[in-house]
Amino acid sequence: MAHSDMPPTRHWEFSVDIEQIGWLTIDVKDSSVNVLSREVIAELETVMTHIEALAKGGEIVGVVLQSGKPGFVAGADITEFDTMSDPAVLPEALARTHKVFQRIEDIAVPFVVGIGGFCVGGGLELALACHYRIAVDDDATKIGFPEVNLGIFPGFGGTGRSIRQAGPIDAMQLMLTGKILRAREAKAFNLVDKLVRHADQLRWEGRKAVLDKKASEPAPFTKRAMAFGPVRGRIAEKMREETGKKVRKDHYPAPYALIDLFEKYGDDPRAMMTHEADGFVPLMASPTAQNLRRVFFLSESLKKLGIKGKDKPKFTRVHVVGAGVMGGDIAAWCAYRGMLVTLQDMDMERINPALERAKKLFKKRLKTKQAVDAAMARLEPDVEGRGIARCDVLIEAVVEKLEVKQEIFTKAEPIMKPGAIMATNTSSIELERIAETLQNPGRLIGLHFFNPVAQLPLVEVIRSQLNDEQAIRLGASFVLAIGKSPVVVKSAPGFLVxxxxxxxxxxxxxxxxxxxxxxxxxxxxxxxxxxxxxxxxxxxxxxxxxxxxxxxxxxxxxxxxxxxxxxxxxxxxxxxxxxxxxxxxxxxxxxxxxxxxxxxxxxxxxxxxxxxxxxxxxxxxxVESADMADIGMILGTGFAPFLGGPLKARQDGRA
The missing domain is CATH 1.10.1040.50 (N-(1-d-carboxylethyl)-l-norvaline Dehydrogenase; domain 2)
Incomplete structure (x- = not known):
């Protein structure tokens, strides 16, 4: 049969089953996630030539696109962005991707996609080019356009296609904010057509969709009408006004460029896709986009500070001493992240306000009463300090008094598990002074959180002269386990931030x-x-x-x-x-x-x-380097990410 004639590809697999359904699998080699590099797109062109020939010859009745990894596609390959930002290279690369996505959309047989895990940026643009979208309805499925966080907007046809599917208001909101949706929300936006409960149902539902010749319907006319005539100009103005409350045009030009594109072509999705490159190309080479890419890579590099592989530690129980604003909020955050937390203070009167604040956080962040109740059950008041002996991590967050801190650790040391982390949240006292009374002073590290804990992503992992590498990496692993970003800082007054x-x-x-x-x-x-x-x-x-x-x-x-x-x-x-x-x-x-x-x-x-x-x-x-100082100040203070941090800004003559 002709379908065995496809040239070999590294990142795509294709086979035809007995029902003449083509199964196309993306599984990018040497990468933990699927990304759309230039090589991956070039291979997709080869694959599509083959699929088109089979469709024309009546040898396939349709295609199901799926992922060979737990996630679908995490967007374009950001490591290529610096070379791609060259205006001599970028337009051709964009045109090439547009063309191959259009071939998917134009093929005469059903082209269905199964989505689980990440489907963001270029991944969502690829999915929107398919005829019908099926997604797993669980917490792992994340759908959206985060490009604005990198100083750009969707560039593979996602602007027009998302407006066609979701209508102009919802689609523009999604692109302007970078908000990531759950599968159920994406279905409400008409970006997904069908939900399944488990990833192993994607294949069966994909098969059914092909055999039933399923095709997604665009947004209803009432929604799309918001982009027609003079209404569009008024909506664009409103969008500029709302965007202006959050960011300035001279700092973050991307959302404004997207609104300009919408104002010109928002009533015609195809024209919007055609003209994407007009706004996209200058943005990609802008200082803002270059600095935001740098910030992205620096943030990603922090993930390497933890312990990986078979030695990766498990953190189940956390004990926090001190139920004030800082200690209470650290305890609440750890419980929100799924850990069992014991919170200690002198009496319940001091612990109760922390529990009330925790409940507010859980109600705001968790969707159901069941999830809020479960989080509250994980956060246990512990006046006697019984949790110390069982915990994997002990965090002290009491007043900045040396003697009080020393007493807490001196009492805790003999009863703690051997491999457990012993950490202080001090904001200014050197660790060496706190550790003076300990049998093993090298065990004490600093984990310095920032207020408000739930919002600020940075935790300074403080290294004293007494710590070994393992203690610090263990601390960094814990910070990553609770969804925060660790920056390693030497114990010195005030640390970094x-x-x-x-x-x-x-x-x-x-x-x-x-x-x-x-x-x-x-x-x-x-x-x-x-x-x-x-x-x-x-x-x-x-x-x-x-x-x-x-x-x-x-x-x-x-x-x-x-x-x-x-x-x-x-x-x-x-x-x-x-x-x-x-x-x-x-x-x-x-x-x-x-x-x-x-x-x-x-x-x-x-x-x-x-x-x-x-x-x-x-x-x-x-800190180890100017890079670490920059990312620490961005994550700990919000210092202008578009400038790349204080030292990058000085280097560029902008601070």
């Missing part, structure tokens, strides 16, 4: 003391690219905490300053409802800032102390 932040915040406060407007300074920092300004940040952290860390770092807080007076009056920021700002419903109440001729320039001046200090931290070897 607090040490770099403090001079920046204190300098801004000094400007307020001299009469400058706090609102104007905060607006300037945001105009530069920070997620919030330094005065609002100090209020968020707590003025008392800020002053304590400042003293630990040897910085003065003058007694007669407004800063000291606010602390003396108990006006500590957000937690007391008043600091430099008045706080209502968790929001700072700000006056309109006075006008300023160059807010981004003022913002750049404001962040100078942060950039200077980050440079010193690297020179002192507190």
């Amino acid at each position: 607090n040490r770099a932040l403090m001079p920046y915040m204190l300098e801004a406060i000094d400007r307020v003391e001299k009469g400058e407007s706090p609102e104007q300074l905060d607006a300037a920092a945001v105009a530069f690219g920070m997620p919030m300004g330094p005065i609002e940040l100090m209020d968020m952290v707590g003025l008392d905490v800020g002053a304590f860390v400042a003293r630990e770092l040897g910085q003065k807080v003058a007694q007669d300053s407004q800063f000291a007076k606010l602390i003396a009056a108990g006006k500590l920021g957000r937690k007391t409802g008043q600091g430099f700002y008045k706080w209502e419903d968790g929001k700072a109440q700000k006056q309109k800032p006075p006008a300023h001729g160059n807010l981004p320039g003022l913002g750049r001046d404001l962040v100078q102390p942060l950039v200077d200090t980050a440079e010193v931290i690297v020179a002192e070897g507190v």
Whole structure:
């Protein structure tokens, strides 16, 4: 039969069964996930030539596309993006992918795809070119367009095809936000046609869909009508307005370029696909996209800090000492991530507020009452500290007093399991001082979380002079197990993030003391690219905490300053409802800032102390490299990702 004539391919397998259904499997070699590299796309062209010949000769009744890995396709191959961003190379590569996806869409026999696991970016664009989509309805299935996080938008026809399937409002929201959907949500958006409960049902349902000649219906006319006539211009304007609340065009041009494309061609999906490259090509080579790619690779490199393979540790039980905001939220996060957590403090009165906050987190993050109840059951109050003997990880998060911390670890050491992690969440005290009273001082590491724990991805893994490599890698493994990003930092006052932040915040406060407007300074920092300004940040952290860390770092807080007076009056920021700002419903109440001729320039001046200090931290070897300082500051403070971090920004002359 002719179907044995297909040239050999590395990444695709194709066979025809007795019912004349073609089974096409993507299984990218030497990669843990399927990605659409140029080689993979070139091979797909070969495969499609073969499939088209079989369809024309009546030798197949349809095709089912499936994955040979647990996930479907995790998008284009980002490792190729730097070479691909060349405007001399990119248009041809995009046109080639568009063409082969169009051949899938145009083939005369049913072309069905089975989706499980990741189906994002270019993977979703490939799926949308197929005639009918079946997805596994479980937590592992993730469907969406995260391209905006890399400073671009979908470039393989996904703009027009998603608008055709989901309608302009839903499709644009998906592309503009980078939101990832579960299978059920994707079906509600009409991006998926059928759900199955288990991955092993995909093959059977794929077969049925081919034999029944199933084809996906586009979005109903009522939805698509939102892209017609003058309505489209008004919707585009509204989208610009909403996007402007989150990001500035000069920082993140991609969403604005996508809205421009939609405004011109949104009523014609084919025209939108044809003109994708007009906006996509310049974005790919932009400094924003280059820096966001760098941030992506640096974030991925942090995953290698943990212990892999057969020695990969399992973390089941966590014991947290200290049920204050920090300890309580660390405990809640670990329970949310599926671990059994015991939370210790002096009495239930201190533990109860932490349990209430945990319940709020679970209700916000988990979809069902059953899941919330299960998470609450994993979080157990433990006044007596019975959990210490059973835990895999002990985290101390009590007040910043050396003697209190020493006492906790001295009592815990004899009863802890031999391989368990012993960690402190101290923000400023050197580990060597805390470990002085221990039999095995090399066992104590630092795991420094940031507030709010649920939102900030960074955990500084603090290495003392007494730790060996294994203790640090074990700590990094735990951080990864709870879905956070570890950056290894030497034990030195303030570590990385607090040490770099403090001079920046204190300098801004000094400007307020001299009469400058706090609102104007905060607006300037945001105009530069920070997620919030330094005065609002100090209020968020707590003025008392800020002053304590400042003293630990040897910085003065003058007694007669407004800063000291606010602390003396108990006006500590957000937690007391008043600091430099008045706080209502968790929001700072700000006056309109006075006008300023160059807010981004003022913002750049404001962040100078942060950039200077980050440079010193690297020179002192507190972190391994400028790369680690950059990713640590981005993940720990939200420092302008589009600039690539403080030291990359300085290198580029932008800070």
